[in-house]
Amino acid sequence: MSVADIQIEKDLHHDGHDDHHEQSFISKYIFSTDHKTIAKQFLITGIFWALIGGGLSVIFRLQLGFPDMELYWLKPLLGKWITAEGKIDSEFYLALVTMHGTIMVFFVLTAGLSGTFANFLIPLQIGARDMASGFMNMLSYWFFFVSGLIMFISFFLETGPASGGWTVYPPLSALPQAIQGSGAGMTMWLVSMVFFIASTLLGGINYITTIINMRTEGMSFTRLPLTVWALFLTAILGLLSFPVLVAAALLLVFDRSFGTSFYLSDIYIGGEALPHMGGSPILYQHLFWFLGHPEVYIVILPALGITSEIISTNSRKPIFGYRAMIGSMLAIGFLSFIVWAHHMFVTGLNPFLGSIFMFLTLIIAVPSAVKAFNYITTLWRGNIKFTTAMLFSIGLVSFFISGGLTGIFLGNSALDINLHDTYFVVAHFHLVMGSAAFFGMLAGVYHWFPKMFGRMMDERLGSIHFWLTFVGVYLVFFPLHYIGIAGFPRRYYSFTSFDAFQTFTDLNSFVSIAAALTFFAQFIFLFNFFYSIFAGRKASLNPWKSNTLEWTTPRLPGHGNWPGAIPKVFRWAYVYSKPGAKDDFIPQTVPLSETPESNLPNEVEEAKAEASKK
Amino acid sequence: MLNLIIVIAVVLVLAILVTVFRVITLVNVAKGEGSKSVPPTNRINAILLILFLIAGLFGFFYFSFGGLQDDFVLPLASEHGAVTDRLFWITMGITCFVFIVTQIFLFGFAYKYQHKEGNKADFYPHNNKLEVIWTAIPAVVLAILIVSGWKAWSDITGKAPDNAEVIEVMGYQFSWSVRYPGADKNLGDSDFQKMDVTNTMGIDFTDQASFDDFIPTQLVLPKGRPVLLKIRAKDVIHSVFQPHFRMQMNAVPGMPTRFWFVPTKTTEEMREETGNPDFNYELVCNKICGYGHFGMKYSILVLEADEYDQWYADQQAWLKLNDDYLSEVPDNLKEAARIAAGIDNVISVDKADKALVSN
Numbered sequence: 001m002s003v004a005d006i007q008i009e010k011d012l013h014h015d016g017h018d019d020h021h022e023q024s025f026i027s028k029y030i031f032s033t034d035h036k037t038i039a040k041q042f043l044i045t046g047i048f049w050a051l052i053g054g055g056l057s058v059i060f061r062l063q064l065g066f067p068d069m070e071l072y073w074l075k076p077l078l079g080k081w082i083t084a085e086g087k088i089d090s091e092f093y094l095a096l097v098t099m100h101g102t103i104m105v106f107f108v109l110t111a112g113l114s115g116t117f118a119n120f121l122i123p124l125q126i127g128a129r130d131m132a133s134g135f136m137n138m139l140s141y142w143f144f145f146v147s148g149l150i151m152f153i154s155f156f157l158e159t160g161p162a163s164g165g166w167t168v169y170p171p172l173s174a175l176p177q178a179i180q181g182s183g184a185g186m187t188m189w190l191v192s193m194v195f196f197i198a199s200t201l202l203g204g205i206n207y208i209t210t211i212i213n214m215r216t217e218g219m220s221f222t223r224l225p226l227t228v229w230a231l232f233l234t235a236i237l238g239l240l241s242f243p244v245l246v247a248a249a250l251l252l253v254f255d256r257s258f259g260t261s262f263y264l265s266d267i268y269i270g271g272e273a274l275p276h277m278g279g280s281p282i283l284y285q286h287l288f289w290f291l292g293h294p295e296v297y298i299v300i301l302p303a304l305g306i307t308s309e310i311i312s313t314n315s316r317k318p319i320f321g322y323r324a325m326i327g328s329m330l331a332i333g334f335l336s337f338i339v340w341a342h343h344m345f346v347t348g349l350n351p352f353l354g355s356i357f358m359f360l361t362l363i364i365a366v367p368s369a370v371k372a373f374n375y376i377t378t379l380w381r382g383n384i385k386f387t388t389a390m391l392f393s394i395g396l397v398s399f400f401i402s403g404g405l406t407g408i409f410l411g412n413s414a415l416d417i418n419l420h421d422t423y424f425v426v427a428h429f430h431l432v433m434g435s436a437a438f439f440g441m442l443a444g445v446y447h448w449f450p451k452m453f454g455r456m457m458d459e460r461l462g463s464i465h466f467w468l469t470f471v472g473v474y475l476v477f478f479p480l481h482y483i484g485i486a487g488f489p490r491r492y493y494s495f496t497s498f499d500a501f502q503t504f505t506d507l508n509s510f511v512s513i514a515a516a517l518t519f520f521a522q523f524i525f526l527f528n529f530f531y532s533i534f535a536g537r538k539a540s541l542n543p544w545k546s547n548t549l550e551w552t553t554p555r556l557p558g559h560g561n562w563p564g565a566i567p568k569v570f571r572w573a574y575v576y577s578k579p580g581a582k583d584d585f586i587p588q589t590v591p592l593s594e595t596p597e598s599n600l601p602n603e604v605e606e607a608k609a610e611a612s613k614k
Numbered sequence: 615m616l617n618l619i620i621v622i623a624v625v626l627v628l629a630i631l632v633t634v635f636r637v638i639t640l641v642n643v644a645k646g647e648g649s650k651s652v653p654p655t656n657r658i659n660a661i662l663l664i665l666f667l668i669a670g671l672f673g674f675f676y677f678s679f680g681g682l683q684d685d686f687v688l689p690l691a692s693e694h695g696a697v698t699d700r701l702f703w704i705t706m707g708i709t710c711f712v713f714i715v716t717q718i719f720l721f722g723f724a725y726k727y728q729h730k731e732g733n734k735a736d737f738y739p740h741n742n743k744l745e746v747i748w749t750a751i752p753a754v755v756l757a758i759l760i761v762s763g764w765k766a767w768s769d770i771t772g773k774a775p776d777n778a779e780v781i782e783v784m785g786y787q788f789s790w791s792v793r794y795p796g797a798d799k800n801l802g803d804s805d806f807q808k809m810d811v812t813n814t815m816g817i818d819f820t821d822q823a824s825f826d827d828f829i830p831t832q833l834v835l836p837k838g839r840p841v842l843l844k845i846r847a848k849d850v851i852h853s854v855f856q857p858h859f860r861m862q863m864n865a866v867p868g869m870p871t872r873f874w875f876v877p878t879k880t881t882e883e884m885r886e887e888t889g890n891p892d893f894n895y896e897l898v899c900n901k902i903c904g905y906g907h908f909g910m911k912y913s914i915l916v917l918e919a920d921e922y923d924q925w926y927a928d929q930q931a932w933l934k935l936n937d938d939y940l941s942e943v944p945d946n947l948k949e950a951a952r953i954a955a956g957i958d959n960v961i962s963v964d965k966a967d968k969a970l971v972s973n
Contacts, residue, residue, distance in 0.1 A: 091905035165902045171867055172850040172903060178787065179904045265868025268809040268816065269787070269849040281851055281866055315727070318739040324749075346853065347864045348845075348871030351771030355764050362756045362763075369752040370745065372716060377744070379723040381736035385652050386659035386728070394663070394724055401716050405709040412759060414698050414766035415705065418860040421853065421900045458639065459653045467662060474670065482677070482686040487857030489900045492908040498896050500857060503684035531632070537643060545651065577735040584734060 031142075033134030034559055038141050039120035040452060043445070045141075045148065046112020047526070050438075052152075053103035054519045060096040063088045065512025067494050081160070090493040094163040095181050097491055101166025102151070102189070106196055109299040109437045111144050114200075114238075117302055117444050118207045118231040120452065124550035125225050127216025127567060129560045132209040136202045143199035147192045154188035162189035165491060167292065170263040170284050174255050177270040186256070190249050197242045204242075207235040216549070218569035223588065225548050225573040226319060229326055230305025233333045234298050240337070241294040248287035255279070282347055289340035297336045300433050301329060303440020304371060304400075307393040309573075310447050311375055313546045314390035315382030316584045318574035321374045328367030335364045345413040346420045354413045361411035365404070372401050383577070383584070387544065388462030392443035395470045396436045402474075403432025406481065421491075424484025427477050435473045442469075442525070449529075450543050454556040455536030461528040465521060472518030479507050547587045548573050570610065652729050660728035667721035671714065688857050689887055691895070691916070693876040694770045695860030701766055705759060774874035778840035783833070783897075784815055785845075785852030785865035788906030790897055791815050792833045796826030796931055798954070801844065806867075809848070812936055816848075819933070819942040825954035828929040833897060833914045835877050836922035842874040855900035856914065858884075864901055880916045931955035 032038060059078075062069065070086035081092040088096075119137065123130055131137045154161040163181025164173035168189065176183035211232045215224075224232075254260040255276075263284045264276035312319040319325060341349060341357040375397045384390065406428040409415045419425065449457050483504050488495065495501035542551040552567050567589045575586040580598035592599055592607035599607055642654070653659075690699055727735075782793040782801055793815055795801040802817055802824020809816035817824050835841050845854050847865035854873070855862040863873040885893045899910035917925060933939055933955035943951045951957075 089905075090908065094902060094905070094907070169851055169902075175850065178850050266806040267849055267867050268806045271811070273807045273809060278868075280869060282869060316735040318737065320738065321740045321745050323740070324745050346862045348866055348869055351768065354771065355767060358763060358767065359760055362760050365756055366749060366752050370749055373748045374745075376716065376719045376723060377738075379720070379727060381738065382723075382727045383730065383733045383735040384660075384724060384728050386656050386663075386724075387653050391659060394720065397720055398717060401720070402713060405713050408709055408756070408759065409702065409705055412701070412705065412763040412767075414763045414770060415702050417770065417862050418695075418698060418702075418857065420862055421855075458635075459655055460638075461635075463653075463655045463659055471666070478674075479677075482682060486684070486686040487688055487855075487898075489855065489898060491902045493905075494908055497909040497911050498898060499892070499894060500688070500896055500898070504682075504686075506683060527632075531635075535636075537639070574739070576737070578737050 033138045035119045035123050035131045038137050039116050041141050042115030046108050049103050049107040053100050056096045056100040058516050058519045061512040061515045065509040093493045095160045098163050099161050113441045114302050125228050125548050127549050128214040131206045137206050140199045140202035143195050147195035150188050150192040154185050157184050159183040161185040197246050200238050200242050204235040204239045216566045223572050226308035227305040230301045233329050234301045237294045237298050241291040245291040289343045293340040294336045296433050299437045303437040306440045306444040307396050310389045310393045311378050312574050313544050314385045316576045317382045320377040328370045331367040345416045358413040389443045389447035391466040392439045396439040399431045399436040422484040423480045423488045426490050427480035430477045450539030451550050453533045455532050456539050457528050457532040465524045468521035475514035479511050545585050660725050663721050664725040691879040692859040697766045698860050774842040775840045778842040780842045782844045786848035787904050788910045790912035793829050802827050825951040826931045829932045835916045836919045837877050837880045840876050845871045850903050851901050852899045852903050853901035855898040877916045
């Protein structure tokens with residue numbers, strides 16, 4: 001067993017100089033190769049970007065909810081993007097929605113979520129000293145940092161940041177004549193994305209390698225916590241799909257800067273016919289959504305994994321249908337690669353292709369439904385503790401159902417004709433992947449905060465934060481369904497030009513107020529988070545009475561995670577409330593031979609074999 | 615100065631809040647709350663969850679059945695729209711049922727099985743029968759939806775009837791142009807390299823079919839007759855969206871698209887139905903296209919079929935209105951062009967010669 005050999009060697013190696021070789025501040029906190037520090041770097045950076053992304057949405061919601069409001073008071077912040085009439089510039093409005101989407105999807109819910117929890121949880125939950133390559137892991141964070149830096153700088157350009165929508169469809173994104181943001185802002189967007197993808201790939205290769213090769217003794221794939229399963233599949237999806245985005249971006253760079261015609265053809269703009277011939281803008285959309293759709297699952301799968309863990313722990317029950325959960329994640333992961341064209345039903349796609357993609361898209365609802373049912377059944381006859389993490393997990397399941405069901409409309413190509421690019425779509429994806437993934441991230445932070453910082457977050461503030469956010473999110477996104485059915489198009493600066501869209505002004509104001517309140521409620525979290533890092537109550541070793549390996553480490557695990565040998569694993573991650581057991585949980589490190597009172601008939605033999613090995 | 619005072623006040627208020635928070639925390643620590651394994655807010659959260667369910671379901675029903683000031687269902691004016699609307703409401707019925715039942719179970723179980731001292735959760739890791747059932751049922755329901763959706767989709771996207779009125783729609787930043795084929799019912803070619811300030815649609819006058827094409831200032835449609843829109847774009851991607859007709863198709867530069875449908879109500883009838891004497895159908899752009907995206911509107915007029923034919927016959931060929939462009943017509947076709955476009959011979963020969971000289 002080569003895997004075991006490597007691990008033994010690694011153990012010896014570590015035991016030699018396990019404790020304390022003093023590190024400088026820079027190698028400990030900045031260019032750290034420790035997975036826990038890198039996870040925290042991802043988390044803090046993710047929070048920073050979430051604030052920017054959320055802040056942008058509040059600004060454009062102001063415009064949508066209160067089109068007559070004078071916004072001179074935003075001038076210190078936005079400068080010339082506030083027009084002489086005190087309004088947001090309509091092109092800058094598009095830049096706001098573009099940046100909101102880009103930041104939230106990539107920086108917050110991909111890097112902030114996967115980056116944080118894959119780095120933090122994988123080694124701790126599989127029983128490894130660190131990631132397979134600490135150096136690549138460090139590079140992964142710093143590529144992300146550079147990517148963010150470039151995107152941030154693009155806000156300060158004379159012509160503004162990219163503004164063609166987060167999907168940056170050419171020709172709009174290729175022609176500075178068409179929109180200012182497609183000048184330098186778009187160039188920086190593309191460069192930033194290339195760095196971001198490099199970061200994701202470096203991270204992803206590491207996550208996959210670590211999970212396959214570095215599981216501790218006894219940690220078979222069928223004993224892995226679902227978080228690790230989810231992060232594993234997420235990394236595979238990312239590894240297979242992100243390179244396609246690089247290809248798409250590269251061709252776009254060629255079209256923009258070197259006069260090629262991959263995406264451009266037959267264009268007359270600014271009083272001249274452009275020389276481009278023979279390209280197809282639809283090619284870009286195919287390439288983009290080949291990443292774009294798996295990306296949706298890259299965002300939601302880790303959140304679902306985190307939720308599985310938290311719901312099981314706090315219901316004090318095994319997760320219901322563990323194998324079905326893995327099976328549905330595998331199915332979702334596989335199907336996510338062959339549904340991309342459902343974003344393109346009305347682009348002029350061959351109608352036959354449309355039928356195929358409708359069929360495949362609606363199939364994906366089956367494994368998603370199975371997951372939702374399994375979460376609910378896990379609650380059934382539990383003994384539930386409503387920790388803040390648990391509340392956010394329940395909220396996630398609620399969003400996942402509400403938003404997932406509207407996907408059945410949009411995946412149906414005949415219905416998509418009328419719903420495509422309306423607010424119905426906005427409501428759908430903000431619930432099912434935006435808010436759900438965001439709740440997964442928050443749930444994870446509340447749940448693993450004690451392991452990250454050795455202290456507890458305040459549960460009361462946590463509850464208040466949850467309720468304001470949960471109710472707020474529903475108040476923001478539920479009304480958008482009505483507006484969407486009424487045909488309101490998304491990415492509209494104002495609805496005043498059309499007779500058909502003179503309605504729902506009050507509802508739009510209401511949504512904007514709810515959005516602002518929800519945004520400001522996040523400062524309760526920020527206070528709780530930063531206050532608790534320094535002055536929170538000290539955490540016990542296993543505050544949630546959980547089974548997984550991370551809770552067997554010291555309160556503040558050092559370099560290498562376990563001071564002694566890496567613990568061995570003897571059982572499944574979800575043994576809660578097993579009949580006959582003395583406590584309502586049995587950690588994975590407890591051998592079957594030590595729990596004769598609770599062993600099931602099929603486990604008795606195993607326990608004997610175990611005991612004889614000793 | 616005022617700003618400074620505000621900043622100081624904010625800082626002070628924050629400091630007070632933090633101190634209060636600290637005191638409460640310390641009191642709770644002194645009470646020994648930290649050693650309890652159940653969060654202090656457990657019961658209240660369970661109650662809030664069930665209250666949220668009740669309030670949420672009430673709000674959902676109230677606002678879905680008339681509680682909103684405005685109606686969210688747009689009146690319908692096309693044949694295929696009746697099919698998709700029916701499908702939409704069937705899907706709505708099914709999903710709402712699932713939505714309500716699952717949310718009741720989710721919040722209901724959360725409330726019912728909240729932590730109670732001495733209780734022990736059920737060790738219930740799986741039940742294959744249950745799992746097969748709830749995999750199979752969604753699969754069957756979705757299969758039904760897929761089949762009905764697929765049927766509707768292939769009818770809608772199928773070939774347009776031969777007698778369809780062909781109309782060309784072109785999107786550009788930030789409006790629309792429409793071109794009708796004229797008396798010969800045959801649209802002439804177009805070429806983006808022939809576009810200029812006047813010939814904005816790039817009509818190619820070497821094609822005989824283009825001579826009688828006309829470009830009105832609004833999109834006029836006949837009621838009850840199939841209409842085939844041939845859609846293209848001049849600069850970036852736009853989307854031809856008409857919510858009342860339940861139709862949408864992107865306008866893509868370099869890749870012509872199409873959509874056919876049958877309008878079922880004239881503008882006049884729609885004004886009566888909605889009780890709004892100013893009602894007009896509108897063509898909406900629904901693909902982000904630049905700073906004027908939100909104002910990219912074109913008006914649509916639906917007439918009775920005979921009114922439409924009358925209107926159609928009254929239109930003047932674009933070439934007649936811009937007879938300078940006769941110069942682009944090949945010499946051997948000039949006479950045919952004059953006849954097709956209905957250009958009065960004497961004046962136009964003169965003009966065309968002038969144009970030739972200037973070229």
